[in-house]
Amino acid sequence: MDGVDEQMMERPEFSIEDADDGDGIALAGVLSIKVVSRLDAALGALPVQDTRLDLSGVTHVDTAGAWSILGLERRLESAGQTLDITGASKTAAQLIETVRNALPDPQEAEDGKQSVADRLEAFGQGVVASAGYGLALVNYLGLFVARLGRAIRHPGTFRMTALVHHCQEVGLKAVPIVSLMAFLIGVVLAFQGSAQLRQFGAEVFVVDLIAISILRELGILLTSIIVAGRTASAFTAAIGSMKMREEIDAMRTLGLDPATVLFVPRILALVLMLPILGLIANVMGLLGGAIMSWVELGISPAMFRTRLVEGTDISHVMVGMVKAPVFALIIGIIGCHAGMQVESNAESLGRQTSNAVVAAIFAVIVADAGFSIFFAQMGI
């Protein structure tokens, strides 16, 4: 029949030909996974008829070879014919028998197609889920305020050491990155502003541009975004890994309230530290702007200072700073909530951590837009 034996030395080979006695098919050689594609093709080309398969020349057969032989057997039997396997060694026969018993019964997976109703339902469920997420965050806010209130009434339950530790983590350690970011934003603003204002001969207004944009918006917003990136993820990772290792459950059984022990110090630290970080960002942003104005436009630091004090109302600073505690609450609550959603596997920890960062940054920007509209309506 098909002479598939190609004279290749390293690769195991098999041969398939008519048996010596002219009755049936003789397989010989190594029937392994390395040749199974060709073996399967050769066996698949055999005519559908009662067949005797002689395996006495087979030196080695693995599950792939056995699978291929059984494939032939199935094909013949489904056409009402039989396959008679002879000459198999004891181990080969045992293997073929094991594979025969294990042959999988292909089942169709459930129909994956979606009707319009399914899509509508999925959309509706998505809306309900996001509303539920909003409610859950409000719930966490309430929990935080309630536990903070209890801590004020019973100062003994308050964890001062934890608060100081988290202040250091979220505040002090963020100072370098926040300072550098704000300084560079000031530089960029001065550089871009001067290029535009010079066309009108209004270079000196670059001071107003820098001061208002940094103090009112950029200083606190960009600080919040950086803090959301580094702190919301840290909260989720820390609380999430505790949740994963059942530490949270252990706390509950020991009579410790996770909200008091974990959430209050973290969120409170953020509420205390974010305004300070925002103030540092403001100062660094102005510094960067002043240096760039001096270099680029020749506005001396003294002139910058005079223009800043005279031209920029203190209300801009207040508008900026009043947002800081709100942003801090948003970031802290989202981070803690995501941490509590972690399940018992590592994938969910990673997923929740990245979700927390995205949700926190998004929520901060939405809140900032809300503030902008509010202040514009109030005429501040």
Next chain:
Amino acid sequence: MDDASDIVIRVKGLRNAFGTHVVHDDLDLEVRRGEIIGVVGGSGTGKSVLLRTISGLQRPSAGSVDVLGVDVLNADEDTRSALEARWGVMFQDGALFSSLTVRENVEVPMRAVIGLDPDVRRHLADLKISLTGLPYLAGDKYPSELSGGMRKRAGLARALALDPEIVFLDEPTAGLDPIGATAFDNLIKGLSEAMGLTVFLVTHDLDTLHAVCDRIAVLAEKKVLVTGTMQEMMKVDHPWVHDYFHGPRARAALDATEQDQG
């Protein structure tokens, strides 16, 4: 049986140390073709380290490891990769790739086979999944959707993907309920007979030792203290070995095995 060519794993003078902490010192072990050897030892005696050393994941500070006639520590890349196709390792929790379905996991080692038709590969993966006792539809699932016992079975299916000659099993029954553990024991025993496997398993499970293992190697005092059958273990009078095989749990396991046989 003691013929030299029938020794598939030969470890000689092995020394493993982490900093000043010596785990193995002058450890010798031989594993024969076709047997199921169970490695036992107290916590921290380096059972898993031994498995990792033999399978080439950990480099010892001294000694030699021969697997299927290949010097694992000094083999070149090609020899190594040819050898790796001849053994399979099942890690404790399956160590399945979490971004792939079970079927794709089993297909991973098969992808290295040149000229293997993707359709055939898929069918073979389904066969391996079914051989380890998983239902057909488990092949479409991701590892995170499976129970611990099913993940172990899927891990075994991946280890068996290329019909290896040796499989290394790290704590195959740890964390399984007694019914699941017994079923897994039977699975190992049945597959090793049908496929002519040599099985190197690290375990704490006395039932597994009784039911499955042809020989037992006890790790203690930084080396393989004794090797032998279960009956021989019962006669060893080293205090740790004696406590291990004469404790109440060991008795219960032994009684259960005798009941099965009697």
